[in-house]
Amino acid sequence: MVVKKAVPNVPEEAKPSNDLLAKKEEKAFAAGSYEEESKRSEHNRSEYVKWVLHWSAVLIFLEFVLIYMILLLVWAYHLIAPHAYWFFTPEQFDKVQAIVLSGVVASALSKYYERYMK
Numbered sequence: 001m002v003v004k005k006a007v008p009n010v011p012e013e014a015k016p017s018n019d020l021l022a023k024k025e026e027k028a029f030a031a032g033s034y035e036e037e038s039k040r041s042e043h044n045r046s047e048y049v050k051w052v053l054h055w056s057a058v059l060i061f062l063e064f065v066l067i068y069m070i071l072l073l074v075w076a077y078h079l080i081a082p083h084a085y086w087f088f089t090p091e092q093f094d095k096v097q098a099i100v101l102s103g104v105v106a107s108a109l110s111k112y113y114e115r116y117m118k
Helices: 020-033 034-080 089-098 105-118
Strands: none
Touching: 020 034, 034 089, 034 105
């Protein structure tokens, strides 16, 4: 015995969307400026990505500056405070002093600032 399955009803055709971007795209396509609009949109997207990357780099730079300033304050504290109040061992203090007094760190920060932050 063969059972025939009923074919489901075909839904009514979907109504056009009221989406503003779809209408804008339709107008641009009808006017023949679709490629220009597409290039402009792509440019805006790439500029947004550049903006996000720039501000991410700025935040990372500021974090490094903050860490350097904290190390500088700790180093200065250890120079002023008596040995009884030190919270670093002499070996740890030597490492902090090497970082703080390193001209490489200061020059790297200043070069990065000159290149990307101005």
